[in-house]
Amino acid sequence: MTAGPSETVAAEAAVAEAADPLAELAGQVAAAVGGRAEYAHGTAKIRVDASAWKEALTAARDRFGLVFLSWLSAIDWSNETAVGDPPDPPVEERYEMLCAVSDLDEGRLVLFSADIGRGDPSIDSLCGVYPGANWHEREAAEMFGIDFAGHPDLTKLYLPDGFEGYPLRKSYPLLSREVKPWPGKVDVEDMPEAGPDAGNGTRPSTENPGA
């Protein structure tokens, strides 16, 4: 069992809240595509194998009316972070692909999730299922370095051509933070020297000996 925080509320929760129509739908979809449903905080998530990614979403679209592609992205689960706090407790290192699809009647949104290894991350492209996945996948590709097999044009979307690195990976440093540690010093004149009312520190003291 992986230790990702999203799994702290596991499949049992889905059963517990089965009264919720969304959880119920998630359970049905999961059973149909061979995945595992989770339901927490009003969000239904179905974990599928990366190999079944495209089939699962095709089934979701065709059999469950989840025709609306909300978004597609990824999470870099990593214990070593160049910026931000490292996860505590440690997580299993992987990329988690996420794809949110919804129906257009009751607005039931289901997140599909698939774990892919960190070595040479690759997954099937969804462009054939949801044409709108095109741009989302290009974004995920440039931001996480994930390869989408079968994508028609996996060029950079936001970043300039020739940009190196994958900015949303946890190992990618945030340059402005390298230059100026957080909290950054405010870009105005220095605060006054410690004077009689140093604890207040809002305005220079008139009794400042330097004045």
Next chain:
Amino acid sequence: MTGLVPMTGLVFWAELGIKMAVAAAAVPAIGMVIGYAEMKLSAHMQSRVGPYFAGGRYGWAQLIADGVKFIQKEDIIPAEADRPVFKWAPALVMLGTMALLVVIPLHPSRYGMVRDLDVGIFYALAVSSVSTIGVLMAGWSSANKYSMIGGLRAAGQLIAYELPLVLATVGVVIQAGTMSMQGIVQAQVAQSWPFMLTQFVGLAIFMTAALAELTRLPFDMPIAESELVMGYVTEYSGFRFLFFFLAEFANMFSMSAIAVTLFLGGYGFWGIPTDTLLSPLIVFAKVGILVFIMIWLRWTLPRFREDQLQTLAWKWLIPISIVNIIVTAVLKVVV
């Protein structure tokens, strides 16, 4: 007839020189007045104030200030531009505008217009296309894709609308029995009602086509600032831009003045003798009404698409104007 003044002698040349100077000076003056009117009118149509400070009151000197500003600006010519063509295009546009003013009758006397040609209306319609060449030159020579599309659109549009413009005037010529501008006005004065009453179809077509000729909304696709940035004037700056700017307003005047001459009775007005000094004022007042309508349309309507514009010209205006000609001709013979 004034058209038969012998073309020899010092008096003739002096007179012609003065008249031409007046016509040339008229272009910036007319441009400024109409430009100011457009600024103020559009402002009031949009719940704004418009020019306010220049000149002290009502911003009357705004256009003078603008003119001075344009002249002071750097005259930028794109590196890739076809320089002589680029430089002369605004001049050609201006030339067309000035040439049009030559045949506008303001007064029945021989001083009332620069030159009363026997084929006055024919001449007017012919020289009004000279500007087209200037526009096409400007679009082509700017070495800018937007300019070129704008120039080509202008060419296509002006060719399409030249035809209804000419056809719309034919009815008037049939009724008046002359092509002389003075003659047309005199015919209306003599019968004491303007041709507008019988040639209302012709007037509507003429004004529609005139708007297209002027490339003003709803027919401003050659400029179409939301599509083509500024169309054929994109690359122009400084006084060359000013030339286009003034030519547009002066053209509004001359097109309206031709419409006034053809359809609204020129300087004729019920109860006012035509040979007083009121005559030019009557013309200006009538022109003012038409110019106001043009400005009004400009700030109310969106623009057509290029293909819709062509459809309008070829499928509607031209057939209607031909029917108009036939009906006029038949009635002329019968009545």
Next chain:
Amino acid sequence: MLAHHLSEAAVSVELETEGMTLNIGPQHPSTHGVLRLVATIDGERATDVRPVIGYMHRGYEKLAEVRTYPQITTIVNRIDWVSGFANEVPFIVAAERLMGVEAPPRAQWIRLVLTEMARISSHLVFMASYPLELGAATPLFFALRERERVLDLLESVTGGRFHPNFNRIGGVKPVYAAGPVTKKAGMDIPAAFLAETRDAMDKVESTCEEIENLVAGNEVFLARTKGVGVIPVEKAASYGVSGPNLRASGCGFDLRKTSDYLPYDGFDFDIPTGENGDCWDRWWVRLEEIRQSARIIRQAIDGIPSGPLQAKVPRIIKVPAGETYVRAENPKGEMGYHLVSLGGLGPYRLKIRSASFSNLSILPWILQGALVPDFIAIMGSIDFVLGDVDR
């Protein structure tokens, strides 16, 4: 990029002429900022259109990973700056949902009123800019005048016209600036706000009438928009096109009716839908939505509950581990935040689902074979904001 494109310039079969590559943007009057379209055109008709985005990419998803939760509201404000307030709400609700706190009813209603005001102001910008793109300048002034009224109201409550930064986890920011002097009464919306809002809604509705009279009956406007840029509802869904663009295609899907991020369930309002999914329907749906928003605001200010503005939350906000996706019906469409927390001061990952990004992704499909003037008509009707596209 451009060179690559030039090499594949399309060839017209009939005339054997080379297509011309027209680079529209990133500086162009109608691209609403810094969108760039690389279009191969044959005469006036496009054979291929490729949008190039990213000129305004600010990396908010990365920045969110190094900020604390209260700090993030300042950056989410700037995603769709035309309706800054509406961007804050789903993020705050996501954080609240993970923390298990709920804002007091009065705070929720204030959020609702201000969200609808953001919708009105966003749609009024569309009402201003869209006719302008088709060449009619005058509606701009009518629409922007009214928008100013609404922005003034937003400012009187939040202190900001575009970037209110007004939502707090567990409530909204107490307002000190206006109202009576006693601190207790002062920590609320300004005293005159409700009356002024009622007045402003009257004026907004009469302006809608004015705009409709000025634009909707115009033959040229109809000729330019009817049947242009038709998006069938299935296409819209598969591209993730949402909001008014989706409803214009005939799908009456509105997250205000189906989601519970704000207490919309007690309100009586209609979801306007179009019939053909063309530019005209997209224009009309937005005009109608302004009226519906005004209707919602009237009901809200009539029945706004009293009570505190802020629920009890810890002084230092830590969000328990978990993940949730909260989506909201923003003026431009579905705006959502997928928030993954590991229990720290800031999120581990914040995926921002912005409406304009998905709405714009349909451009290559819909502009295929369009005329250059229709580019502008179609792009304008989609009503995107580049900050919302590039994030």
